[in-house]
Amino acid sequence: MPFITDDPNMLDDWLVVGPAPAPSASRTTRLLGETVRLSTGADGTPSCHLGDQPLAAQPRYGYLWVCPSGHPARPLFEFPEYAEPGRRLVDCGGIGVAVSGLRVIENFLDMAHFPFVHADYLGKVPHTEVAQYQVQVEPTTGEIWATDCRFWQPRASAAHDASGSEVLYKYRVMQPFSAMLYKSSFRAGELDAIGIFLQPVDDEHVIAHTLLACYDDDSTDAELIAFQHTIFGQDKPILENHAFKRMPLEGRAETPTRGDTSSVTYRRWLRERGMRFGVRAAA
Amino acid sequence: MNTPENTVRWHPVARSADLRPGANIVAGFAEGQELALWRAADGTAQAWENRCPHRSVRFTLGQVIDNRLACAYHGWQYEAGSGQCASIPAHPAMQAPRNVCAKTFGTAEAAGMLWVRLSPDALPVPDGLGNAVPAGWHFCRTLTVRVPAAMVRETMARHGLSADEASPAWRGPLDGVETAALVLDAQPLLSFIYLWTSAAPGSAEMKKLHAAARQLRTDIEARPQG
Numbered sequence: 001m002p003f004i005t006d007d008p009n010m011l012d013d014w015l016v017v018g019p020a021p022a023p024s025a026s027r028t029t030r031l032l033g034e035t036v037r038l039s040t041g042a043d044g045t046p047s048c049h050l051g052d053q054p055l056a057a058q059p060r061y062g063y064l065w066v067c068p069s070g071h072p073a074r075p076l077f078e079f080p081e082y083a084e085p086g087r088r089l090v091d092c093g094g095i096g097v098a099v100s101g102l103r104v105i106e107n108f109l110d111m112a113h114f115p116f117v118h119a120d121y122l123g124k125v126p127h128t129e130v131a132q133y134q135v136q137v138e139p140t141t142g143e144i145w146a147t148d149c150r151f152w153q154p155r156a157s158a159a160h161d162a163s164g165s166e167v168l169y170k171y172r173v174m175q176p177f178s179a180m181l182y183k184s185s186f187r188a189g190e191l192d193a194i195g196i197f198l199q200p201v202d203d204e205h206v207i208a209h210t211l212l213a214c215y216d217d218d219s220t221d222a223e224l225i226a227f228q229h230t231i232f233g234q235d236k237p238i239l240e241n242h243a244f245k246r247m248p249l250e251g252r253a254e255t256p257t258r259g260d261t262s263s264v265t266y267r268r269w270l271r272e273r274g275m276r277f278g279v280r281a282a283a
Numbered sequence: 284m285n286t287p288e289n290t291v292r293w294h295p296v297a298r299s300a301d302l303r304p305g306a307n308i309v310a311g312f313a314e315g316q317e318l319a320l321w322r323a324a325d326g327t328a329q330a331w332e333n334r335c336p337h338r339s340v341r342f343t344l345g346q347v348i349d350n351r352l353a354c355a356y357h358g359w360q361y362e363a364g365s366g367q368c369a370s371i372p373a374h375p376a377m378q379a380p381r382n383v384c385a386k387t388f389g390t391a392e393a394a395g396m397l398w399v400r401l402s403p404d405a406l407p408v409p410d411g412l413g414n415a416v417p418a419g420w421h422f423c424r425t426l427t428v429r430v431p432a433a434m435v436r437e438t439m440a441r442h443g444l445s446a447d448e449a450s451p452a453w454r455g456p457l458d459g460v461e462t463a464a465l466v467l468d469a470q471p472l473l474s475f476i477y478l479w480t481s482a483a484p485g486s487a488e489m490k491k492l493h494a495a496a497r498q499l500r501t502d503i504e505a506r507p508q509g
Contacts, residue, residue, distance in 0.1 A: 106338075112373040116358045128358065128372035238356050241341040243317065243334040255336050255383050259373040 004033025100278035130259030
């Protein structure tokens, strides 16, 4: 295998490489230390090649997904909200981040940073408390679910004004490099869905693809994308300033606290599957 | 002489004047160790490992709040001096656990510089630090060069400077201007040179030293690597 890792958690899974090109077009991108070519035939069928060699590929959820080994250990996760009528589907584009993808997913699952990193948007001092929430690994799918999460937010989305509200969250980790969140939407009783799918460039670089499946009758696509970019732009300098770009899974290099249940579960879940890609070797 | 005082080196990591009480955080280096340098509101200088114990985000992104350093990621606050975590905003009612502690290093302020040693032991500050720059001298500039500190010292020797016996400084005239040079071994391929001089600010002598400093840097960078 020519790729930069031999970790089956990456090679035997479906990895996002961004949206498939338009019919009869092609482009190159980076995957696990290699340059791959994405092409779409005149009939609309997308493919991915490493040199002359075709890789297993499938279009789903607006992106192309590639299995480097050709032997996927499991099918791609379900994303039922993608097909739900009434939702706006907006691809917010790929943003490069110079850190292990595991750090990006952990950040995505984290509420405690809202008042500090996303001040006046997703949180505001003194509303800093992280109330207890539930985290479990679903036995059937192996996914991590964090439920009963709530946080006071000044401006929870592009559709919200700045008057503030308590926002309900559910989080879901489908793959080491893929997660979703569901949060109170502008529409009563309905939850917006936001997916983050990380394209692994190498152990310390990813391209983060963000997809909205949301309810919003007023904002333009540009406004929805701009809001996500504002939020991501606040996270990016933090993410790129971890003293260790790779995430430690063992030992005492980093100290969690009570509200880090999602993070602690995610790290244990990664450890149990023998994750090595993007992981800092134990000291 | 292998006394601890000699083997544990004091590194000149910043000018004292560059750290304002209760204000900025300065990124520093010593022998490859990344440092967060700051001054508590009470004036005491702090040199910490540049890494929050919680999620390893660099402290230099954070802010100084009175006598505490607050991490930019989750707002955890750490006490000046001990490095002990004093506040975890996600759990306002919970007392921060004792085992959450920033790694701190010993500091000394002498000769207009902040000095750091990378040992946790409490050692006396050697008299030599205070003699590194004669009283009344002025700061000229810092040179940053991407070479090992040993190569800096070799080049300084060829420019007529020599190691001072009573202090860590290199002394001598640089193009005729009395100079004290302090060399920081920042990283394996990164060194800083702090130049102090008897020349007055704005004087023709100071201008001459600035020109000599540029020449010194050019000569250091021109040396064959490795």
